[in-house]
Amino acid sequence: MNNESRAPGNAGSIFEAGEYKGLLSWLSSVDHKQIGIMYFVTSLFFFLVGVSLAMVMRTQLIKPDHHWLSPETYNQVFSMHGTTMVFLAIMPMLIAFMVYFTPLMIGARDVAFPRMNALSYWLYLMGGLLLYFGFFTGGNLAEGWSAYAPLTSSNYTKSLYLTGTGVDYWIIGILLSGAGTIMTAINILVTVAGLRAPSMKLTRIPLFVWMSSVNAVLMLLALPALNAALVMLYLDRHLNALFFNTAGGGKPLLWEHYFWFFGHPEVYILILPGFGIVSEVIPVFSRKPIFGYAFMAIATVAIGFLSMGVWAHHMLATGMNFTVYYVFALATMLIAIPTGVKIFNWIATMWGGSISFDTAMLFCIAFIIQFTVGGLSGVAFATVPIDWALTHSHFVVAHFHYTLLGGTVFTLMAGFYYWFPKITGRMLSEKLGKIQFWLMVTGFNGAFFPLFFEGLEGMPRRVYTYPNLPYLAGLNLLASLSAYVLALGILVFFVNLIVSLRKGKPAGDNPWGGWTLEWATSSPPPPHNFDRIPPVRSIRPLLDLEKAGRSTDAAVEASPEEGNG
Amino acid sequence: MSRIRMAMLLFVASEAVFFIMLIIAYVVYHATSPSAADASRYLDIQRTGVFTACLFSSSLTMWRAGINFRTGRRRAALVWLLATIALGTAFLAGQGTEYASMIRENVIISRDLFGTTFFTLTGFHGLHVFIGLIMLGTLFGTGLRRDAVSRPEAVEGITIYWHFVDAVWAVIFPVVYLWVLR
16 A cells, blocks of 8 residues: 555565675575574475474374384474474464564664674574484484473483483583573564554553564573473583482472473463564454554563463472462463453454455464363463363373364464465465365364373373274374374475465555554565654554555655664 | 663663572482582682682772762772772682683583583673673773763662672572582
């Protein structure tokens, strides 16, 4: 709608934009959009690797007493599936959205520290590669993504898995990419604090930016706990320190405390930007402002605080005392309240709106339903006796896949369908999108709903095969076949990405009629992001502009250096 | 608030969590391990007290250096900066001799939980002091050039980091050294 903002020579496709040409322009880039795209590509690659590992697991579990994989291989497969998805796929994919869109949505030229932004990306890439290098050294992490010491710290690893150096590569890989993530967190927070467009008050920033900021705080304060634990583990392995060595008086429980003090904020790190994407998509496709903007922001902050105080609910079966259990069970139930507030706000936003069921919106709606299932099963787990009965069973696997796959990955898909036109100047195919959506919904629910029942039947997680007990064969067959359907849906997504990049419909500046600042510039945005920044008088600046008779006279000159901080 | 200042404060907050974790590990094991009683035999509180005074006073000299940088008195600022570097180096040297004497008595990281937690905690603090010294040295080196473009926010950022390193020791010293005085 705002054609004046298109930079000269920027003909509306990412292939025609001069700044993206040549390998050197990528390797040497400090532009937040290029770094964002590199985050997208790398995380999508690792996502594909993670999905492949998942398919290997589901194939192994397709029938009882299946001996296709050895137990040692299966252990490495599920450990690397978890690690890859958490650290190398989902978190960086969310960071990709944060890095690409935070400056655009607040009307800034770039992030506060562009070079540090590039460093973050390269640390992430190198950390990821190092982590996978473990496979070439005779075996990778095989103790699950939570890498419980002393399984990972003592000679136990070395004897059972031949060399056991995989854990070392895992430690260093996670430390490196974690350092990059902390830098990104600092970058995002300073950007939001200091580089907002002149009239953009904190009460007017898009909810995606709100949630990314809270997310950045969590990354900033949770990751160092993991780093401390990793350092201790490394010292145990190489200098024979005794942190987790029970023979020397060390306490394995210390690892669990430290890991989950990181690990529980981490699961919110893995969902908050997703909440942000949904909070941007649902209003636009319902043609209504978000219901309860302030409540959404406050609920996010509340989730951020509470997520720091619930970690021990991962450890309810470790034999701590009951007072500890009660405190953490209560805190866990409390955190469901701000999350519930969000669910109701999204529904209220849709209520009475003129909803258009484009693919992005479909993913949001499926997300709300599936995340509610995941969230409620989580509250069930906060009840200590239920946790005792079901912990370490497939019920847990079903629970967190409903939040992370049915939740986060669905929000990411919504984000791709919503913002792909802005990033590349081309629309993703809606036809392929709808095929992908229905494949993913049926595949996902078919693959993970049976796991609730398998858990109730007592099937443990992280075990490479199972005996032919009643129901288990049928449920597992259903889960495995559905998992293939899910993978097919993801494959359709990749086909759509590649085909639409070349042959997609030209998008124009604002294909969805969005109201936030990123739609005020061209697609893809010019290197300097904005020629002019529209004045920001509400949470929907572009709507104000439209009401003012599409007047661009009111637009102020872009001056990203004059922040509000 | 300048960008560098905010970024450094956030970084310091992140580092604080890291140190809190190491301190908790020390405290937990000190409270439960039988080797805790040994700690008093190996720790020379008076000598470490002197080096602690060095580190604390280096915060004061850094503060003076910052004021002089801000008011454009480059020469005075460099003198204060040099004093900061000297005090920081003295602290590290003190830590080095302390380690050497402990290792001679076979108190090492793999000996018992005291060794494990003591060397990890003080070692990581020492590493941070060392990194701080590199920063201060860089600042000194660029400050020597008469035509050096002065970047007040760089001085501010390094100052924050240096005070943080100091503040961490203000927790470690009582927890590790004064706790064994019963």
